[in-house]
Amino acid sequence: MTTDTRTRQVVRAYHDARFRGDVPTAVAQLARPFRFQSPLMSFDDPVEHLSTLPGFLQVVTGVDLISELYGESEATLVYDLHTATPVGTQRTAEHFRLLDGRISSIMLIFDATPWQPMVSAMTPAASSSPDTSLDTSPGTSPDASSGTDTTTGFATTATDPAVAPTADPA
Template sequence: MNTREIVRGYHDARYRGDLAGAVALVSEESFSFRSPFIASTDPAGHLAGLEGFLRVVTEVEMISELYGESEATLVYDVHTATPAGVQRTAEHFRLRDGKIGTIMLIFDSAPWQPMAAAIR
């Protein structure tokens, strides 16, 4: 699989709630995830709060996809049924040996601070 297939496969699986499908595309060795809320080295653990989050997501609108040989950046809007409304998000991926090795998720966490406990 090429970079686009791996990264887009992960993104699509995650937003469908297919945890197993998303985790299958993540490296089990030396994995790293960072977001404004969590940092994790667990290939499945970084998705622990996903089910709660997906309950408030109404749409994911892709804005831009940039792919290189072993890295990718996605920029997208997450539409939610929360006071946060639409969350502009950027996500950077680095691949290692045909799997996702690092993910850096970037968004303004301020609107989510009061709701964080409720959606976990």
């Protein structure tokens, strides 16, 4: 068995399990330490990362894989994510790094602009009370430790500046 075949097996096992909602199988593909980054959120814990999955899958209507690229210890998937939201279809690239046969980091790349109105609607105003990360308004289920709405999987606090998109200076 070649290394890139093993990389493919691990990445596809994670990808397929994630979109089936099979959290235990997806978590089994993730290493410790682990890092997840996207334009909307970031996590350093595999279980915390996948805790947002059930809410997110409520809006996913399908996934069409466009491309799979595999190397010895990395992979990139490009796919269209179809949602039952105003976003509609989101073109997404997902880059994986593996360490000792498990996924050690995932970088999700997509245009977060169409998601901003939904994130803003779920994010308490910065000028409200100091305890804004614990929004318990109807329809939300915040996870106080991560600042994530576990119903939808979106951050309930401001976007992590380390992974937020920046304006093009040109």
